[in-house]
Amino acid sequence: MNKVTESILKSDSIAITYHQSPDGDALGSALGLMLGLRKIGKEAYIISRDKVPGIYRFLPNTEEIKENASCPKKNTHCVIVLDCGNVERISGKIDKSKINPVINIDHHISNSKYGDINYVDTMASATGEIVYNLLKSLDVVMDTDIAKCLYTAIITDTGSFKYSSTTASTHLIAGELIKTGIDFPLIHRTIFENKPLRKLKLYGKLLEKVELFLNDKLAIIAMDKEHSTLLEDNSEIISLQMQIDTIEVGAFLKEVDDGIKISLRSKDKVDVRAIAEIFGGGGHEKASGILLRDMHDIEKAKKALINVLEKELI
Incomplete structure (x- = not known):
C-alpha cells in the first residue's frame, strides 16, 4: 500500500x-x-x-x-x-x-x-x-x-x-x-428492487429454460446473441437460479460478439474459480467467470462445462 x-x-x-x-x-x-x-x-x-x-x-x-x-x-x-x-x-x-x-x-x-x-x-x-x-x-x-x-x-x-x-x-x-x-x-x-417490467418478463422466459444436470446438482441457463443485449447484468438471473433447492452450481451462458461468456456460482462445496481457470477464466471460490473466445456454439460450450463439473458433482 x-x-x-x-x-x-x-x-x-x-x-x-x-x-x-x-x-x-x-x-x-x-x-x-x-x-x-x-x-x-x-x-x-x-x-x-x-x-x-x-x-x-x-x-x-x-x-x-x-x-x-x-x-x-x-x-x-x-x-x-x-x-x-x-x-x-x-x-x-x-x-x-x-x-x-x-x-x-x-x-x-x-x-x-x-x-x-x-x-x-x-x-x-x-x-x-x-x-x-x-x-x-x-x-x-x-x-x-x-x-x-x-x-x-x-x-x-x-x-x-x-x-x-x-x-x-x-x-x-x-x-x-x-x-x-x-x-x-x-x-x-x-x-x-427497481426493475422494468420487460426485464422481469425476460427473467421469466430465462427461468423457463433452466436445465438440470448431474443428479440435479448443476443448473444451466443458456442465452443466444439475439437476446443477450437485453440483459446488461447477469448477476440477478444467476441469483434466482441459485435458489433451486437441489443445485450446488449454477451456470449462465451468454453468446456475445467475441465468444461465449459463462458466469458460475457455487453454494458450498465446489470451487468454481478452479473450474473457471481450466477454461482460462477466474474469479472467486463461489463466483467466477469465463470467456470462451471465438466460440459461438452454445451446446458445445455447455457439454464442455458439464464434462468438467461431472468430476466435482458426481
Whole structure:
C-alpha cells in the first residue's frame, strides 16, 4: 500500500480503469477513487471501452465515462487498474511502454500480478474495501458522493453482505460509509428492487429454460446473441437460479460478439474459480467467470462445462 500511495502522490494525472463488462464493484470503486483523488488535487479520470449499465447510472459522475474513450490522455503519469485479474480483461487500452507505473489493485485470488505495482488483498470482500482503505491512507475525507460509490461496490460484490467473503471489516467499513449520510436504503432499492417490467418478463422466459444436470446438482441457463443485449447484468438471473433447492452450481451462458461468456456460482462445496481457470477464466471460490473466445456454439460450450463439473458433482 505504501508503494501505491507514493506513486499516486508523485503523479499529477491519473487514469483509472477496470475489467470489461464492469459490475457494481468495478464502477463503484473506480468512481469513488476518482472523486477521492480529485479531492487531493489530482487530475483523475476513467478510461473504458464499455458503457455504464443502466442500473448503475445513478452513481455520481457516471456521465464522464464515455464508451470507447479507452486510451490514457497525453501526459498521464500512471494508470490504476481496479478489480481486474488479468491483462486480457482490462477495459482500458494500456501501453506499458508509454506509461509507468501501471498499478494493479484487486481482491481476486486468481490475479496474475500484471502491474508494475500490485496490491492484491484476497481477504477483502470487494475492491471497494481496498479503495476505502487507500483513500483513508491518503487522508481523503469521505463525502456522500464517494461513500455512495464505495457502498455500491461493497453491497454488489457481497450480495448485500450475504456471501461468505463478507467479514467484520466489511461491516465496519459499510458503517463508516453510512455515517456520511448516504441514503443506503435507496441504494439497495435502486440496485436490487427497481426493475422494468420487460426485464422481469425476460427473467421469466430465462427461468423457463433452466436445465438440470448431474443428479440435479448443476443448473444451466443458456442465452443466444439475439437476446443477450437485453440483459446488461447477469448477476440477478444467476441469483434466482441459485435458489433451486437441489443445485450446488449454477451456470449462465451468454453468446456475445467475441465468444461465449459463462458466469458460475457455487453454494458450498465446489470451487468454481478452479473450474473457471481450466477454461482460462477466474474469479472467486463461489463466483467466477469465463470467456470462451471465438466460440459461438452454445451446446458445445455447455457439454464442455458439464464434462468438467461431472468430476466435482458426481
